[in-house]
Amino acid sequence: MKQSKICQLLDIKYPIFQGAMAWVAEEGLASAVSNAGGLGLIASGHAPKYIIKEKIDLARGMTSNTFGVNIMLMSPFVEDIVDLVIEEKVKVITTGAGSPGKYMKRFKEAGIIVIPVVASVAQARRMEKEGADAVVVEGMEGGGHIGKSTTMTLVPQVVDAVSIPVIAAGGIGDGRGVAAALMLGADAVQLGTRFLVSTESIAHDNFKGKVVKAKDIDTVVTGLLTGHPVRGLRNRLTKTFEKAEREEGGKENPNFDRLEDLGKGALKRAVIDGETKNSSMMAGQIAGMIKTDQQSCRDIIQELMLETKEVLKERYFEWV
Template sequence: MNINEILNIKYPIIQGGMAHISKASLAAAVSNAGGLGQIASGGFKAEEVREEIKKVRKLTDKPFGVNVVLMNEDVEDLVKVIIEEGVEIITCGAGNPAPFFEKWLDAGIKVIPVIANVKMAKKVEKLGAIALVFEGAEAGGHIGSLNTFAELPAIKDSVNIPVIGAGGVYTGRQMLAAEILGASGVQIGTRLLTAEETPVHENFKRALIEAKDSDIMVTGIRTKMPTRVLKNDLAKKLNEIEMSGGDLDEFFKLAKGSGKKAVEGDVNWGSIYTGEGLYFLNKIGSVREILDGLMKEYEEVKKYFKENL
């Protein structure tokens, strides 16, 4: 894996932007541990992102990125803040990045779009992306329809820029699997939700640790915004509304602001975005432990296969 060389980081691991969650504390912890930490813009105003950028610089001298949610109302302001603050790396998704690309490239920013299929991969390569993240539907939060481990090789074959695999990576074994399928690095989100440095309420972390692997579901299919979440009172109610076939006003009313609610501790009526690997979330540990653990297993399994196959 060589995305670490391109991004000037020690480990080929990017922390995905997580709305309401990935602030300076998490981003700096990931960067200090050798990965690429990222500030989220989902759920934050452009000026709040500016403050987090300033904070992260006080906490680390290592590279970090900012995740641009393109459908944010104040995306123009956000793009301005990113350029003014001299951010060097961004990931972007949930919308069309084309109108902003030239500005980003002129400012010398390394742009890594998050894409969900071959068509989008080819498009962002043409626009000048330095690499791309392919996020499969195993991931937590808003998802596409194609899965990481089935689609990754197709994305790899369709472009000439490095591909970063996201969605379903919790172990060194999965990192190696992603590499074999063509990934130059991985992006992780859910694996970091129970980290000490992740600024979510203790209830949020406990809910994930106590849940079983099968306690996940996808809500919002009828809204065309499918979202992988932990099964709780809210998720069951949203599902009931969708399945009843009625109008979706009540769905939107309940879903509005629910991500923030969960982060603040309401694990029954907040939306806990989570990926498929709940089995691997069994304690609260430091970001450094998580990243070192991933790399240790990745190196060991790689060595084993080199020697035994």
């Protein structure tokens, strides 16, 4: 396949990004994706500078290919992480939970490629105006924190609205999804749930097993009242959360403290501890498509690209 603009910009072989999943996107997963020709990302989350510095160092010892760091802009350590990626000359960053505008001048002076994650046309336009090199456009089908629009409807609108490369995310799990995103005008795709169950992922086997067993209707969105909706697999916690949203103050006067308490440490319990009942098993709607947790990142990427080529050849070019 012809290399896209984003592949040329980042010096990666395939237009495949690995989602920056908190607790999951560690140096091992990021380096495995990068070694396989995609763009691996280390999630900084709410971790302090010294921890992310260690992860960057470890990743550099595991791959000579391009990898990046995701900066969570709501982190209490965001200023330190910004300093770190500049000091370490990280080639590319993605950002979430806010605008990187206040740091853009420093990023640009350091030669860092900046790719914010957005959930609307307005956000994409703003990021382009502020100097972003590309945007990840995330639809509500994805796992974790989501927006309100679907990938299918949002991606082409953003593509029409900006001149920088667009990376499609949310609801993409195989080559058919990759092909669809490319046809919508995206330069690349970002996948989270598919890499969550890879052999290099540190996610607990119990969590991976729940993803593999999931059906098409087994994810649910909670946190709508808080303004920070999250998609994950149904379990006891999601039911408790839904009940709390309905009963403890309701839509008119939600009990935010109660809802916040329910979410504290919930993702770590799933990823690290393997607790699957009272935890947040963040996963996208494509969980129902995943049939195995025995594939390496290299196997996943190779399969994705082979499927994409076959789909484009069989279902598109025959009409040209």
